[in-house]
Amino acid sequence: MTNVEQDRWSRVKGRLRSSVGEDVYSSWFARMDLESVQDESVHLSVPTRFLKSWIQAHYAERVLTCWQAEMPQVHRVDVTVRTAMRVNAPVKEVAAPVEARRSEGRDGRPSSELRATAIAPVSATHEALGGSPLDPRLTFGSFVVGRSNTLAHAAARQVAEGRRGDRVMFNPLYIHAGV
Numbered sequence: 761m762t763n764v765e766q767d768r769w770s771r772v773k774g775r776l777r778s779s780v781g782e783d784v785y786s787s788w789f790a791r792m793d794l795e796s797v798q799d800e801s802v803h804l805s806v807p808t809r810f811l812k813s814w815i816q817a818h819y820a821e822r823v824l825t826c827w828q829a830e831m832p833q834v835h836r837v838d839v840t841v842r843t844a845m846r847v848n849a850p851v852k853e854v855a856a857p858v859e860a861r862r863s864e865g866r867d868g869r870p871s872s873e874l875r876a877t878a879i880a881p882v883s884a885t886h887e888a889l890g891g892s893p894l895d896p897r898l899t900f901g902s903f904v905v906g907r908s909n910t911l912a913h914a915a916a917r918q919v920a921e922g923r924r925g926d927r928v929m930f931n932p933l934y935i936h937a938g939v
Contacts (some may be wrong), residue, residue, distance in 0.1 A: 779822060780822065790807070793842070
């Protein structure tokens, strides 16, 4: 994307923000990216199908109007979903210590519980996966493994650590439990 396109996109986002308000903008448009501008059409992308559907159903005309204020020749705005493709990003290994702690079991008696966190690959770039942003606080390093969730933890790690070209083991992975 050229600097001119980037500047236009910034101005369109500003118009959109002032048109819909800060709360609506941050909810629906903050993660929208400009992919390209070709002749009379603009190609935007969002991380999820839900965002795409919602924007097309509720804000398509407003987005087009904001683009036409910047570029009158634009007559069409296409919104697509960015795919979460794996990128071969360099990884570094981070080892977390194994710590034992005492806690009370269900019957009120003390029980030993080991919390072990294996070596977890950490992406050198924040953009290792496209798509929805991940909450940096929710990692396998902070996950507490116990008897009740060992299987779910192992399955989730297998999915998350899959490499390009590996056979897909669990896709989609559904984990359900009572709260």
